[in-house]
Amino acid sequence: MAKTCLKCGYQRKITEQTPDYMCPACGVIYEKYEAKLARERADPTIKNQIDSVNKKADNFWIHFTKALDFVKPEYFIP
Numbered sequence: 727m728a729k730t731c732l733k734c735g736y737q738r739k740i741t742e743q744t745p746d747y748m749c750p751a752c753g754v755i756y757e758k759y760e761a762k763l764a765r766e767r768a769d770p771t772i773k774n775q776i777d778s779v780n781k782k783a784d785n786f787w788i789h790f791t792k793a794l795d796f797v798k799p800e801y802f803i804p
């Protein structure tokens with residue numbers, strides 16, 4: 727049975743040299759990717775949580791570099 731990759735949509739051929747658990751086109755492990763999709767489907771908030779954590783991390787660096795702007799060089803003069 728021809729397997730279609732859920733990630734890139736590539737349909738593998740019988741003649742494919744790549745192991746049958748792996749997509750010849752993008753190299754994804756079908757089972758792992760399907761499990762990942764199933765997890766995200768079961769809990770769509772996981773992706774949102776990851777996104778919001780990433781945004782927080784971005785904000786942290788924005789605030790951090792802004793904070794550095796307030797530290798004037800003269801404070802370092804003994």
Ligand SMILES: [Zn+2]
Nearest residue numbers: 731734749752
């Ligand atoms: Zn693929």
